Amino acid sequence: MTSSLPRVAVIGTGGTISSWAQSSLDTMDYPEFGAKRPVDEILEHVKEARQVADPLPVPFRSVGSTAIGPADWVELRELVHATAARQPDLAGFVILHGTATLEETAFFLNLTLAIPQTVVLVGAQRPASALGSDAGINLVNALRVAGSPLARGLGVLVVLNDEIHAARDVVKTSTYRQHTFRSLDFGALGHVDGDGIHIYRAPTPAHAPEGEFSALGDIVLPRVDILMSYAGADATFIDAAIAAGARGLVSAGLAPGLVTPAERVAYERAVASGIVVVQCTRAASGRVGRRRYLQEAGIIAGEDFSPQKARILLSLALARTDDTAEIAAIFARC
Incomplete structure (x- = not known):
C-alpha cells in the first residue's frame, strides 16, 4: 500500500537529538557519559514522526558534532546526492545533527548541494531521553518542513524551536537554551505551528540547488x-x-x-x-x-x-x- 505521506530520507549523524543519557534529568553530562542511538532507533522512539511523513532512515555517523568537520561535509554531500539519485520519489531530506557545528554543516551544504529536494538540518538542546526534551518535536517539525512544497526553493534549512531558518543566516547563540538558533540580522524565514508551515520571507543570495559551488565535482578543501x-x-x-x-x-x-x-x-x-x-x-x-x-x-x-x-x-x-x-x-x- 502506497503512503500518502511525503517520503523523507532521514540521515543520522548523531548529536544531542540522538543521545540517550543515564538519567532523564541529565541534560549536561550525556555527551561524555551517555550513548548515541542510530537513526532507525530514534525514528522508532519518536512514533509521531510517521504521522507526518514516510521516513527512510539513512545511517551516516553516530557522533557529537564536535567530531564532524570538512571531510565529513564532503562525504555527507556525496551521500545526499547518491540517495537522491537512488530514490527519485523522495520529497526531502532531514539530517539529524549535533548543534555545536550544525550551522557550519548546513552552510556548506547550502553552497554545494545540487538537488531539488528540500534539505533540513535539525538538532536538539536536550537529549532524547531527557524530561522535557525538544528532540521529538524538532524532528517532527523538520519532517513536516522537508516534505512540504512550501519549503522548496528556499535552500538548505535549519529547523528548531518551531522556527525555520536559512542556513546562510542562522547561528547558535546560547549554550543550553532551546531558542539558541537565531538569524540575528534578518530573522527567521518562517514558523512551524500546529496549523501548518508558515513562510514569511525567502533568502535572496544564491543557495541550493543553485549555490555558488553546486557544480563542483570532487571537493578538496584547503586549510x-x-x-x-x-x-x-x-x-x-x-x-x-x-x-x-x-x-x-x-x-x-x-x-x-x-x-x-x-x-x-x-x-x-x-x-x-x-x-x-x-x-x-x-x-x-x-x-x-x-x-x-x-x-x-x-x-x-x-x-x-x-x-x-x-x-x-x-x-x-x-x-x-x-x-x-x-x-x-x-x-x-x-
Whole structure:
C-alpha cells in the first residue's frame, strides 16, 4: 500500500537529538557519559514522526558534532546526492545533527548541494531521553518542513524551536537554551505551528540547488584558519596558522572589523606572501563593509558572515581560485 505521506530520507549523524543519557534529568553530562542511538532507533522512539511523513532512515555517523568537520561535509554531500539519485520519489531530506557545528554543516551544504529536494538540518538542546526534551518535536517539525512544497526553493534549512531558518543566516547563540538558533540580522524565514508551515520571507543570495559551488565535482578543501582579535593581540597566532599551512585566514576582528596594530602588520605581511585574508568581526551581528583600507590592503570584507561561515566560504573559494578579486566577488554575491 502506497503512503500518502511525503517520503523523507532521514540521515543520522548523531548529536544531542540522538543521545540517550543515564538519567532523564541529565541534560549536561550525556555527551561524555551517555550513548548515541542510530537513526532507525530514534525514528522508532519518536512514533509521531510517521504521522507526518514516510521516513527512510539513512545511517551516516553516530557522533557529537564536535567530531564532524570538512571531510565529513564532503562525504555527507556525496551521500545526499547518491540517495537522491537512488530514490527519485523522495520529497526531502532531514539530517539529524549535533548543534555545536550544525550551522557550519548546513552552510556548506547550502553552497554545494545540487538537488531539488528540500534539505533540513535539525538538532536538539536536550537529549532524547531527557524530561522535557525538544528532540521529538524538532524532528517532527523538520519532517513536516522537508516534505512540504512550501519549503522548496528556499535552500538548505535549519529547523528548531518551531522556527525555520536559512542556513546562510542562522547561528547558535546560547549554550543550553532551546531558542539558541537565531538569524540575528534578518530573522527567521518562517514558523512551524500546529496549523501548518508558515513562510514569511525567502533568502535572496544564491543557495541550493543553485549555490555558488553546486557544480563542483570532487571537493578538496584547503586549510583556512580563524584568528580572534582581543586587546593587545599580536602576530603569534597569525604566524602559527601560516606555518601550519593555511592558504587563507579569517580575522574575527574587533567590531566593526578592526584589528590591533600588530595584527595589522601581520595580515599585511600574509597578503604580500599570497595568503588570502578575510576580515570579519567577533561581534554577534553586523556587516563588515568594503572600506577603503581593506581594499587598498588587498583584504576581503567578510560582509555579514560569522567567522566560522566565512571560513567555509573562503575554503570553497580557494578550491576554485587564488584570485583575490574573484574571491571578493564571491563573498559579495553569496
